[in-house]
Amino acid sequence: MSSSQSKKSQSTKRVVSRRRFLADMAGTACGVGLFGLGIGVYSQSANAIKSLAIRPPGALAEKEFLSACTRCGICVRDCPYDILKLAEVGDGVATGTPYFIARTDPCEMCEDIPCIPNCPTGALDHSLTDINKSNMGTAVLIDQETCIAFLGLRCEVCFNVCPVRGEAITLDMRHNDRSGRHAMFIPVVHSDACTGCGLCEKACILENESAIKVLPTHLAKADFAQHYRLGWDEAKKAGKSLIKTTDEHKYNLPDGVRYDHHGEGLITDEGGNPVINLPSKKEPETLPKKSNPLDTLNNGIQEAK
Amino acid sequence: MAKLEVGKEAIEKKGWWRAYKWLILRRASQLGILGLFMIIPICKMLNPEGDCALGWIIKGNLSSSKLFDAIPMTDPLLFLQMIASGFTSIAIEAVIGAVIILVFYFLVGGRVFCSWVCPVNMVTDAAFWLRQKLGLNGVGTRFTRNVRYWMLGMILVLSAVTGSLAYELVNPVSMLHRGLFFGMSLGWIVIAAVFIFDLFITKRGWCTHICPMGAFYGLVGKASPLKVRADARDKCNDCGDCYAVCPEAQILKPILKGEKKGILPVISAGECTNCGRCIDVCGEEVFEFGNRYKR
Incomplete structure (x- = not known):
């Protein structure tokens, strides 16, 4: 019991x-x-918020980089110019990962790329041996209002310091509308050649912020609109133009509607079945061709004001 | 007879050096390792133009490093997180580095990392010391030491879910070691948080309750050949000094009192950090370093 x-x-x-x-x-x-x-x-x-950090040369894509980088700082130690930093808590970059700030300390583009070979995990890709092929980011001429080349003044500093000179940044000669008789030398970045070293950003003669900035390539570049076929590219591929210039142009208008190329515009025939709201007969008079095509494009803006 | 302070008896019986030997060697090891990483940075700082002719002895930090510019070392837990996060094309160097570290800590005792290498140990030991000094023994809360094993599992799952080494964003161990060499500002708040946690909230809270790295090295060292032995346990006079200093005091009793149950006089638990402080403070010389096998 x-x-x-x-x-x-x-x-x-x-x-x-x-x-x-x-x-x-x-x-x-x-x-x-x-x-x-x-x-x-x-x-x-x-x-x-996609990381704005510019990584050392050879860094894997950001997502992969964040799982591959041990945050050991060996690349920081191996950089002879001491430009690399390891991110700290609060830097807005994953803690401990290497990056550099182009405006103050750009990549000096060492030919032997000493930061890469000792990377233990391959977060910095060991197969990159030509620094000119690196893609740390892409330079973007971001402030076209302040860049003095756009003001019609001579500068070209970014063009001249570029280590891939003449390929990553070229000068585009344009007419200076303000003076009416001078040229402007506009720096144009070509992302396929730009390494993202940031020497241009550092060299920009403006105070504090630079007019040209290195951004991570995924931010600098848009994805090409895949539904477009560029006629000139397609023509190159095909070896000839894909459009027959001899064919008469067709308008594909609904039955009973014609288009007059010489001023009348859309014409609805008697008994026709227009599906389009045709402009009133008066309007063509207010839309004459003007000598300056810009006036035509800007038509209506003046009235709106 | 008035209650003697912890370790007093040992000092009286064995002399000062032998009562502090392992503690001092341990601090020397911790500081020495920090020093080795710092030689070249300090040399460069003092002499920015000059050539630091010795070359790198060890470069990097505890997450990954290179000895004599040749031998790679990689934190094996970080390596596991890397695999969990889906990055599998890891360079061979990191694989070799992780194996080297695993073999080393298997041989000398997994948590030798914690007590002889990890810089956070000095922070938490300081918090423990201050906690005793201020008489805060009963203060705060207690919880199971198994939390660390859950933490270990959690950080691996976290790596898999986020596809990145997410724990490294907040890991105070790598943060402190990195911060000491590469500079740190806000990170000190994390280190201060660990200190305050250990001081006011849980006795030996971080290292023996939470830290997943400690848990991992505990598993690595479960079967390590190098262990603390208590062959002279019959000499134990129940002064309690070893319990007072041991960061994992729960592992001592079964060994000290287990003779009748036929338990080997070996502190075989993986949680033991091989810090040797029990050897220091025991006036009766019950403990010594030895192997884990029968004698």
Whole structure:
């Protein structure tokens, strides 16, 4: 009798302690889980605004880089110009990962790329051996209002310091409308040749912020609109123009509607079935061809003002 | 007889040096390793134009480093996170580096990393020391030490879910080591948080309850050949000094009192950091470093 009682109390004790154990374990799991969730959200919010950090040459794509880089700083040590930094908490760049700030310390484009070979994991791609093929970012002439080349003044500093001179940045000669008789030498970046070293950004003669800035390529470049076929490219591929210039132009208008090329515009025939709201007869008079095509394009803006 | 302070008896019986030997060697090791990483940066700082002729002894930090510009070393837990995050085309150098570190810590005891190398150990030991000094022993909260194993699992899952080494954003261990060599400002807040946590909230909270790196090295060192032995456990006079200094005091009792149960006199738990502080403070010389096998 007494033994069965003690057995019973033991088993209740066991149930209680098992319950206690499970509760403790659930508590621990939840606590750790919440902590993990916090870090996860933090890491994702850091990714939400795409990193503006310019990585050392040979760095893998940002997403891969963040799982490949051990944050050891060997690249920082191996950089002879001491331009690389490891990000700290609060820098807005994943903690401990290497980056450089082009405006103050651009990549000097060492021919032997000493920052790469000692990277232990390959976060900096060992197969990159030609620094001119590196893609740390892409320069963008971002402030065309302040850049003095756009004001019609001579500068060309970014063009001249570019280590891939004449390829990554070229000068585009344009007419200076303001003076009416001078040329403007506009720097134009070509992303296929630009390495993102940032020497142009550093050299820009403006105070504080530069007019030309290196951005991570994924931010600097738009994705090409795939639904477009560029006639001139297609013609090159085909070896001849794909459009027959001898064919008469067709308008594909609804039945009973014609288009007069010489001033009348759209004409609806008697009994025709127009689906388009035709402009009133008066309007063509207010839209004469003017000598300056810009006036035609800007038509309506003056009235709106 | 008045209660002697922890370690007093050992000092009286064995002399000052032998009562502090392992602690001092441990601090020397921790500071020495920091120093080796710092030689060239300091040389360059003092003499920016000159040539630091010795070359690099060790370059990098605890996450990854290179010894004599030749031998790679990589944190094996970081390596696991890398794989979990989906980056598998890891360069062979990092693989070799991770194996070297694993073999090394297997041989000398996994958590030798914690007590002989990790810079956070000095922070948390300082917090523990201050906690004792201020008499805060009962202050704060207690929770299970198993949290660290959950943490270990969590950071691997986190790597897989985020596809990045997400724990490295906040890991105070790598943050401190990196910060000491490469500069740090806001990161010090994280280190201060660990200190305050250990001081006011949980006794030895970070290193023995939470840190997933400690948990990982604990698993690595489970079967390590180098262990603390207590062959002279029958000499134990129950002064309690070893319990007072041991960061993992829960592992001592079964060994010290286990003779009748036939438990080997070896502190075989992976949690033991091989810090040797118990050897220092024991006036009866119960403990010594030895192997894990039967004698």
